[in-house]
Amino acid sequence: LELANSQGTHSDADSSSKRLVLALYDALNSADSHAVANILAADLEWWFHGPPHHQFLMRMLTGDSNDTFRFLPLRIASFGPTVIVEGCDTARAIAWVHAWTVADGIVTQVREYFNTALTVTRIHDSDEILPATSAAGRLPCVWESSVSGRVGKSVPGLVLAI
Template identity: 55%
Template sequence: MMRLLTGASPEESFQFVPRSIEAFGSTVLVEGTDPARSIYWVHAWTVSPNGIITQVREYFNTSLTVTRVDDSTSSNVPKPHCLPVWQSKLPDRTRKSLPGLVLAI
């Protein structure tokens, strides 16, 4: 899938350079670039309580915002809302405009 998304040929190797790793409950986020910083990526892993990765999502050249859905309220009327907990830290925002995506956990 990565070759399809990045346009790399089967003969080309692709090196991931992680920039950060964050965990929110059962979700682990790893973001980084290629060595030339021309491709930006985020991997989102869902990890079970016994440490097994049960789901992997890959985002290439996409700005990602992670929000936590909170439906607790202090009044009798529930008002669900999203609390942002993480946002992509793009390596060079002035050079490239990327589509945005919100991941709710």
């Protein structure tokens, strides 16, 4: 598992958020519904991009899964309240990325990407509204998925602005 964060140093909040998300994967993979319920907000916001038959996480969370799919994180990075986790299942030719939002010690949102190359860009840390095109040019890339190439097929790319 490759650990990273936005500054190259681990802040307490970033480390705590990463530990929480990794504990969630452990709970999901061991089918510990009590632990999962303690980690996720009751009104979890879920967003999905990918083939509908790859909605493994939703089926796990709703108890509608007899599948043996396991989320095995290969890389994890955090940027403020957002924790990005990437993994793949080469046997099924599936690459995945999750963008979790952690607030007050629980996960409140997940954006899930299957067989999608994801680029994460960070928007200025203020309430200032930035124009789509500005003198600063393009927004900086802070993270890019790397395992989508392991599944042996071309995948679409998306940009996540955080």
